[in-house]
Amino acid sequence: MSLADDIEGTKRLSRMSRAWIGDSLFRATTLTFTLVVLLLLGGIVIVLIDGATPALQVLGLDFLTSKSWNPVTERYGALVPLVGTIATATIALVVGVPCAFAVAFFLTELCPYRLRAPLGIAVELLAAVPSIIYGIWGLFVAAPYFQSTLEPALAKWLGPIPVIGHLFSGPPIGIGLLLAGLILALMILPFITAVIRDVFESVPAVLRESAYGIGATRWEVVWHIVLPYCRTGVVGAVMLGLGRALGETMAVTFVIGNAHRLPKTLFDPTTTISATLANEFNEAVSDMYTSSLIGLGLVLFVLTFTVLAIGKRLLLRNEYAKAGARR
Known part of the structure; x- marks a missing residue:
């Protein structure tokens, strides 16, 4: 060598x-x-x-099942804030997910190419608005409109409908469960839209062109080609929005009414876990009061962790199904 x-x-x-x-x-x-x-x-x-x-x-278990929240008698229950948290997040998803899907569908399938980037940026800029701005806008702009116009109209037109009519009954207050849920829907809209738009654009062009070539409409292409291909990403986008809705604090605190009672209609004021923590942590003067508020935080943590774990489980199941189909 x-x-x-x-x-x-x-x-x-x-x-x-x-x-x-x-x-x-x-x-x-x-x-x-x-x-x-x-x-x-x-x-x-x-x-x-x-x-x-x-x-x-x-x-004990009364902490999860009791709706009483009385610092004077040292009786605390997480039921009302827990129900309020789940209800507002549910309203946000029911309203926000279809809107996000429609916006993403328009931006990827219908919007002129030159307008896609400006409109997409405009939608994503909603995520840059601080949550307290949403709360102030909801309290001083949306709440008076809800009280004077929207809630009376909903009570008039939807109130007589069986089963769901009870949800739209009661005095129009403006602030309450419905407004908080809609504010949350507006806040999670840019996050879900951005993810859904990205996964829509990740679909190979050959799949779209093949479907259009056999005469499929745009809706059929999205429903039968795009969504099955990127189902995992869509589920991830919804879970992202749900996690955002469950933990939102300031915007909800401004518009939900902060009342420790179970809502009977969508117009009723109530509270959430995050709103209760924001409003009352500085006022906790006893050890039991402070411990109960930390217990609310633990409940919120478990709830969020459970939701995200279920979402991850669904994503893994879809991945396994795709892998099995490829084999």
Whole structure:
């Protein structure tokens, strides 16, 4: 073996050694950040459980089933805020998901090419508006309109309908469950729209062109080609919007009414977990009061974690189904 071959072999070993060191450092760095995130998550869970334990030991299951919230008598129940959180998030999804789907469908299938980027940016800019601005707008602009015009009209036209008519009955107050849900729908709209638009655009052009070639309409292409192809992304977009709706605080606090009572109609004021925490944490003067509020935070954490876990499960199921179909 010549001297040149020895030198080349030494250089090759040196490059391999540097590559191995770089890969090891990269692996260690990413593992470190992953462990830090997991430790932070675990720390949050421990703090919530530790803080909520005194209240849970005294109140037991009544904390989840009682609708009483009385700091004077030291009786606290999470039922009203929990129902309010789920109800507002449900309204937001019922209204926001179809609107986001329609906007994404228009931007990817119907909108002129030159207008797609400006309109898409305009929709995404809604996500840049601070939540407190949504709350102020809802309180001073939307709530008076709801009280004077929209809620009386809904009560008039939808009130007589059996089954669902009861939801649109009662005095028009303006602020309440309906307004909070619609404000949340407006807030989650840009997030869901952006994700759905991106997954729509990821569909291979050959699939669209093949469907159009056999005479399919645009709606048929979207319903039978685009949606089945990107079902996973659409479910992920909905879960993203739901997680955003469950944890929203300031906008909901402004417009939901902050009343600790179960809503009987969509016009009734009520409260959510995040709104209760924002309104009352500074006023908690007793250990039981503070522990109960931390217990509400624990309930919200479990609720959000459960929803996201279900969403992840659905995504994995769709991935497994796709893998099985390809085989």
